[in-house]
Amino acid sequence: MKIPIFDIKAQTAPIKKLINKAIGRVINSGAFILGDEVSKIEQKIAAYCRVKYAIGVSNGTDAILLSLKALGIEEGDGVICPAFTYYATAGAIARSGAVPFFADIDPRTYNISIDSAKNILKRGKKIKAIIPVHLYGQCADMDEIIALAKKYNLKVIEDAAQAFGAIYKGQKSGSFGDAGSVSFFPAKNLGAFGDAGCVLTNKAAVTEKMRILRNQGASHKNKYKHIMIGYNARLDTIQAAVLSVKLDVLNKWNKKRRDNAEYYNRKLESTNLVTPYVPSYNKHIYHQYVLRARGKKEKIVKHLLLKGIDARTYYPIPLHLQPCFKYLGYKKGAFPESERCSRETFAIPVYPELKKQQMDYIVKTIKEAIA
Numbered sequence: 308m309k310i311p312i313f314d315i316k317a318q319t320a321p322i323k324k325l326i327n328k329a330i331g332r333v334i335n336s337g338a339f340i341l342g343d344e345v346s347k348i349e350q351k352i353a354a355y356c357r358v359k360y361a362i363g364v365s366n367g368t369d370a371i372l373l374s375l376k377a378l379g380i381e382e383g384d385g386v387i388c389p390a391f392t393y394y395a396t397a398g399a400i401a402r403s404g405a406v407p408f409f410a411d412i413d414p415r416t417y418n419i420s421i422d423s424a425k426n427i428l429k430r431g432k433k434i435k436a437i438i439p440v441h442l443y444g445q446c447a448d449m450d451e452i453i454a455l456a457k458k459y460n461l462k463v464i465e466d467a468a469q470a471f472g473a474i475y476k477g478q479k480s481g482s483f484g485d486a487g488s489v490s491f492f493p494a495k496n497l498g499a500f501g502d503a504g505c506v507l508t509n510k511a512a513v514t515e516k517m518r519i520l521r522n523q524g525a526s527h528k529n530k531y532k533h534i535m536i537g538y539n540a541r542l543d544t545i546q547a548a549v550l551s552v553k554l555d556v557l558n559k560w561n562k563k564r565r566d567n568a569e570y571y572n573r574k575l576e577s578t579n580l581v582t583p584y585v586p587s588y589n590k591h592i593y594h595q596y597v598l599r600a601r602g603k604k605e606k607i608v609k610h611l612l613l614k615g616i617d618a619r620t621y622y623p624i625p626l627h628l629q630p631c632f633k634y635l636g637y638k639k640g641a642f643p644e645s646e647r648c649s650r651e652t653f654a655i656p657v658y659p660e661l662k663k664q665q666m667d668y669i670v671k672t673i674k675e676a677i678a
């Protein structure tokens with residue numbers, strides 16, 4: 308049996324007609340850049356996330372970069388982010404001209420460690436912002452982060468790339484900070500048919516800047532008058548139409564992912580694998596279902612792959628040990644929890660279209676590997 312980590316064809320099949328119709332609408336309109344379709348999905352996303360504004364952009368990485376720029380982060384400013392996340396979080400910080408300051412993670416949730424962030428801030432560096440990442444689909448401890456931000460006068464950008472629709476204490480991810488960045492990369496819970504992303508915010512001034520920044524820094528009144536050094540970072544109109552169809556199904560998909568995760572939790576209870584820890588105030592959307600195997604991970608993953616199950620490690624190299632961030636001067640051992648998670652964790656398929664029979668096969672194969 309072959310089981311991919313994510314099955315986009317199975318996801319698309321039941322909504323293909325609606326998507327074709329939506330794409331056809333854009334083709335017939337002849338408008339492929341911004342326009343009504345983009346405004347419509349922005350409003351729909353803002354309502355879904357319960358924020359005042361959503362700004363459609365080219366991808367989740369640019370969503371972070373544009374947020375940093377719109378919030379006034381400047382060359383040489385320090386920005387805290389976790390060492391255990393996808394490259395793009397810190398890549399965007401570096402591309403903005405700011406300096407990434409890595410914090411370790413909480414080994415239970417895999418999200419940023421508040422103590423580690425506090426240690427950086429106590430050292431009195433020129434830190435201007437913090438980017439908590441809602442890794443795998445559950446929110447970081449936003450109350451603690453907002454309290455830190457108030458104390459140290461930091462801007463907060465939530466990297467909600469993996470957590471669109473996740474809930475923390477009754478509030479949607481991406482709606483806590485000054486801005487929230489989202490990725491609609493095809494494999495995300497809400498995925499486009501190519502690259503796409505958006506920024507969430509409750510601030511009118513940030514929204515205004517962001518709309519200018521994403522569109523080459525051009526004034527709304529005169530498109531050949533460039534009032535900022537901007538980017539070509541608009542959300543494609545065709546992607547907006549695709550996202551609009553998919554957003555209507557997202558709650559159903561996210562629920563199915565949660566059900567699948569609960570099924571795995573029950574079936575793996577008798578093993579010594581660590582299943583995801585979800586504090587009672589969090590509603591996880593399981594972009595990834597990640598297990599932790601002390602000492603046995605390589606063996607389990609190898610066996611799963613051999614049996615046709617696409618198990619993956621997100622992420623095998625923490626950011627402070629990535630060659631591209633060598634210039635920041637971190638050494639091995641700097642963030643022990645991040646390093647341990649890189650060695651010990653792995654993700655198994657949890658996508659909504661998984662069948663019970665496939666999940667049983669995955670569980671059986673994991674148990675075989677442990678035995």
Ligand SMILES: Cc1ncc(COP(=O)(O)O)c(C=O)c1O
Pocket residue numbers: 366367368369392393395396440466468469489490491492502503504
């Ligand atoms: C945590 C995190 N941040 C940022 C990104 C960047 O998103 P995109 O691929 O849409 O640029 C991703 C996407 O994989 C991600 O997982």
